[in-house]
Amino acid sequence: MAEKVSNQSALAWFLQRISGILLAFFLITHLNVHHLFHNITAEGIINFHSVQENLTSSVWWKVYYMLFVPFVAFHAMNGIWQIMADFRLSPGATIFLKAIFWVVGLVLTAIGAMTLINLF
Amino acid sequence: MTSDSKLKDVVNDINLNKNIGNFTYWVHRLSGIGLAIYLIMHTYVLSSAISSPEAFSARMGQVQNPFFAVLEVLLVAGVFAHMLNGLRITLTDFFGWTRAHKALFWAAAVLFIILMVIAIILQWPKFSPGSYMAGGN
Secondary structure: OOOOOOHHHHHHHHHHHHHHHHHHHHHHHHHHHHHHOOOHHHHOOOOHHHHHHHHOOOHHHHHHHHHHHHHHHHHHHHHHHHHHHOOOOOHHHHHHHHHHHHHHHHHHHHHHHHHHHHHO | OOHHHHHHHHHHHHHHOOOHHHHHHHHHHHHHHHHHHHHHHHHHHHHHHHOOHHHHHHHHHHOOOHHHHHHHHHHHHHHHHHHHHHHHHHHHHHHOOHHHHHHHHHHHHHHHHHHHHHHHHHHHHHHOHHHHOOOOO
16 A cells, blocks of 8 residues: 655755755855854953844845844754654654754744844 | 664775765764754754843853863854755755755765854854853853
């Protein structure tokens, strides 16, 4: 008997690659601005006001981070789910873990959005 | 099949397939798990902005010192390794470049080393405790 094939797996595979390409752009920009090119001797340590100054310097930073947060949460949770799926879990474990990853992803997105709103 | 035998299968698979494809498969998964854990920790640190500006600045102060600067290099290494290998997988999948996957691996490896040298040079001032005393907002 042929094994039932779900389109969800193909969609998860495709979205993982699309979100990954977008995250390559997001992460290089984020790492450069807030990690690598931060001049510690001239600017001192990063604090609330320096981050706020940066985020409010352009509306595009708001758009950038509001897209970055859900994409990175999705990519992380979907990625771990795909590692789990390699072990061919039982249907019960599959539903349980999918629910857990969706909840964690949505909570991360919500906390990220609330953090950004306080920094904007 | 028990979880114990699944683990044995994984170890056997690694031992039997010592090649670039299997190596990058595990590097991608392990770096991915590490980055997902970091994402949760990063969100926790930054979420202090929800409490107050003072709470955010205080917590950010706790994670900016030479020790965390070295950890930051490991983070950057994980990000670049995962990113370059992910792009290699995507190119292979979308354009059917399976036969070129080894060449793509070596191209990604060279790019990884170049990016890490640049990252360490940029990060260098943060390895000194004295750097944190100057400047500031």
